[in-house]
Amino acid sequence: xxxxxxxxxxxxxxxxxxxxxxxxxxxxxxxxxxxxxxxxxxxxxxxxxxxxxxxxxxxxxxxxxxxxxxxxxxxxxxxxxxxxxxxxxxxxxxxxxxxxxxxxxxxxxxxxxxxxxxxxxxxxxxxxxxxxxxxxxxxxxxxxxxxxxxxxxxxxxxxxxxxxxxxxxxxxxxxxxxxxxxxxxxxxxxxxxxxxxxxxxxxxxxxxxxxxxxxxxxxxxxxxxxxxxxxxxxxxxxxxxxxxxxxxxxxxxxxxxxxxxxxxxxxxxxxxxxxxxxxxxx
Amino acid sequence: xxxxxxxxxxxxxxxxxxxxxxxxxxxxxxxxxxxxxxxxxxxxxxxxxxxxxxxxxxxxxxxxxxxxxxxxxxxxxxxxxxxxxxxxxxxxxxxxxxxxxxxxxxxxx
Numbered sequence: 267x268x269x270x271x272x273x274x275x276x277x278x279x280x281x282x283x284x285x286x287x288x289x290x291x292x293x294x295x296x297x298x299x300x301x302x303x304x305x306x307x308x309x310x311x312x313x314x315x316x317x318x319x320x321x322x323x324x325x326x327x328x329x330x331x332x333x334x335x336x337x338x339x340x341x342x343x344x345x346x347x348x349x350x351x352x353x354x355x356x357x358x359x360x361x362x363x364x365x366x367x368x369x370x371x372x373x374x375x376x377x378x379x380x381x382x383x384x385x386x387x388x389x390x391x392x393x394x395x396x397x398x399x400x401x402x403x404x405x406x407x408x409x410x411x412x413x414x415x416x417x418x419x420x421x422x423x424x425x426x427x428x429x430x431x432x433x434x435x436x437x438x439x440x441x442x443x444x445x446x447x448x449x450x451x452x453x454x455x456x457x458x459x460x461x462x463x464x465x466x467x468x469x470x471x472x473x474x475x476x477x478x479x480x481x482x483x484x485x486x487x488x489x490x491x492x493x494x495x496x497x498x499x500x501x502x503x504x505x506x507x508x509x510x511x512x513x514x515x516x517x518x519x520x521x522x523x524x525x526x527x528x529x530x531x532x533x534x535x536x537x538x539x540x541x542x543x544x545x546x547x548x
Numbered sequence: 549x550x551x552x553x554x555x556x557x558x559x560x561x562x563x564x565x566x567x568x569x570x571x572x573x574x575x576x577x578x579x580x581x582x583x584x585x586x587x588x589x590x591x592x593x594x595x596x597x598x599x600x601x602x603x604x605x606x607x608x609x610x611x612x613x614x615x616x617x618x619x620x621x622x623x624x625x626x627x628x629x630x631x632x633x634x635x636x637x638x639x640x641x642x643x644x645x646x647x648x649x650x651x652x653x654x655x656x657x
Binding site for chain 1: 552619621
C-alpha cells in the first residue's frame with residue numbers, strides 16, 4: 267500500500283513538470299566541493315545567436331541531475347576507475363605507460379579544457395583521442411585505440427574528470443581558425459531528408475520538445491557522457507553521428523576530419539562553461 | 549567468466565549508536581540476461597549476479613535475490629540502523645560461482 271501511495275504522489279508531482287521543457291535554475295556542485303559553471307555569458311563569437319550558454323545538465327530531470335552531483339552515484343565514474351588502471355599499465359614495444367611520461371593523473375588537470383587543439387607537428391587540429399593515439403603509436407609503440415570505443419572513451423572520461431570545474435577554453439584563432447570555420451559551416455548546413463542543421467534544433471529551438479525529448483543547446487562540455495539509455499559512455503563524435511542519422515542523412519565517421527572540425531566549433535560554443543565529463547544524461 | 553567485476557561500497561565512517569545510516573553499493577558487472585543473441589544468432593549465455601547480501605557483525609541486514617532483468621552495474625541503496633561499532637560485510641554471488649566481498653567498519657561517534 268505504501269509503495270502504491272508513493273507512486274501515486276510521484277505521478278502527481280511529475281504531471282505539471284512534463285509540460286515544461288525549458289532549462290531549470292538548479293546549481294551543480296560535485297561531491298559537495300567542485301562548484302560548476304553551468305550557465306554563463308555566451309562567448310564573443312556567439313553573441314549574435316544567443317546571450318547565455320548553458321550545460322545540457324539544466325535540461326534533465328532532478329533525478330538525473332542528482333546522479334551527477336556525487337561520484338559514487340555517477341555510473342560514468344566506474345569507467346573512469348577502469349582508465350586509472352590503464353593509465354599505469356605499460357603497453358607496446360617501448361614498455362611505457364601513460365604515467366611514465368605524464369606522472370600523476372591529477373597533473374593532467376586542465377588538459378581536457380583546451381582540446382580540440384592545434385598541433386604544430388601534425389599540422390592540424392587534434393582531438394584529445396587523436397592526441398592519445400599519437401602518444402600510443404609514436405611514444406609507446408602500442409596500437410592505436412579505435413575512435414570512441416571502450417578504452418579510448420574511458421581514458422578521455424578519466425582525463426576529463428580531473429579537469430572538472432575548469433572553464434572550457436579552446437582556441438579558435440591562429441592556425442586553428444580554418445578548421446573552426448569549417449566546423450561552423452557544418453553546424454549551419456542542413457542535412458538529410460528532414461533538412462535539419464545542428465542550429466535548427468540546438469540554436470533556434472532549445473528549451474522546446476522534439477517529440478518526447480527536451481532539446482538542449484547541444485553543448486558538449488559534459489562529454490564523454492554516460493547515457494542512461496545505453497548504460498555506457500558516449501563520445502562526442504558518436505553523438506554527432508546519432509544526430510545526423512536522425513536527420514535521415516548519411517553520416518560522417520567518428521574520427522573523420524568533418525567531425526574533428528565540428529567538435530572544435532561546438533566545443534567553442536561552450537567556452538566558459540565548466541568541463542563536466544563524465545556527465546550523466548538520459 | 550565475467551571480467552572487470554569490481555565491488556564498490558559507500559558507508560559513513562562513524563555513526564551515533566542507534567542511528568540509521570544510508571549505505572550505497574555498486575558492483576560493475578555486465579549482467580548478461582541470457583535472452584540476447586550475438587551476430588550469428590547464438591544465445592549469449594546468462595551471466596549475472598544472482599544474490600546480494602549485507603551483514604552487520606554476522607547478522608543479516610538485507611538478502612536480495614536478483615533476476616536477469618536487472619540492468620548492468622547493479623546499484624543498491626538502503627538504510628541500516630547501527631546499534632554498536634562493527635563491520636558491514638557485503639557479498640555478491642555470481643552465476644559462475646565467483647563470490648565478491650567487501651567489508652567496511654563503522655565506529656560509534
